[in-house]
Amino acid sequence: MIRLFPQPTTTAQGPTDLDPRAEVAAETRESNGERPWVYTNMIASADGGTAVDGQSGQLGGPGDKALFTALRAVADVIIVGASTVREERYRPPSPSPEVVKERIGRGQAARPRIVVVTRSLSLDLDLPLFGDPGNRPYVLTVGSAPPDALERLKDVADIIIAGDDDVDMELGLEQLSRQAGAATALSEGGPSINGQLIAADLIDEWNLSLSPTLLGADSHRAAIGPVDGGPPRGMRLDRVWADDDYLFCRWVRAAEDGT
Helix, strand or coil: CEEEECCCCCECCECCCCCHHHHHHHCCCCCCCCCCEEEECEEEECCCCCCECCECHHHCCHHHHHHHHHHHHCCCEEEEEHHHHHHHCCCCCCCCHHHHHHHHHCCCCCCCEEEEECCCCCCCCCCHHHCCHHHCCEEEECCCCCHHHHHHHCCCCEEEECCCCCCCHHHHHHHHHHHHCCCEEEECCCHHHHHHHHHCCCCCEEEEEEECCCCCCCCCCCCCCCCCCCCCCCEEEEEEEEECCEEEEEEEECCCCCC
């Protein structure tokens, strides 16, 4: 993997590979005190599609997997929608011993915790995600969630109520900051979760990998939000990496003056 922007790693002697994990760990991510720094990791085809048969894995390659690991390595919590949990068969995070050592050295927990966002609580408790008592997921839900399902989930997950009928993402993030000490929150989607975060103006960093493929059909884009999602949020291009015809882009929230 090489850097194209802002300072290319290609020299007169040829390209110089970078270490995605070291580079991501060195990037600035600062909590604003009330809620964690919110950043994404999504992959899309060159024409904007994000899934093949409901899953994103077929779009990725070795570079995308390396970035996936690097972005997870610095997360305190990983936010994901219930449909993505079901389709991707989510598991508890299992970082390598090297990543665990780095996390502890930064004052983080050894492993990040998954945060499942769901109003209906329609979750299969036999999923691997709910099978590790040492790394229980959070379930971010609403006050009107089905009481029976809520009681069952309490055996395998920690519950956070944020909103009555719709999940209030900002309130949920604030509670994750207070209850979990989360300073960094990685959103892995799907598109509707990203759309909710954008509509609430909660995205601080947008990571999008571009796959050298064309999907066509009706695949979702990286974010699907309400039509009244507010004015466009300005973002600043921070870096671009490349690997085997893939591009890996990072944008960060632009300052109010546009810089």
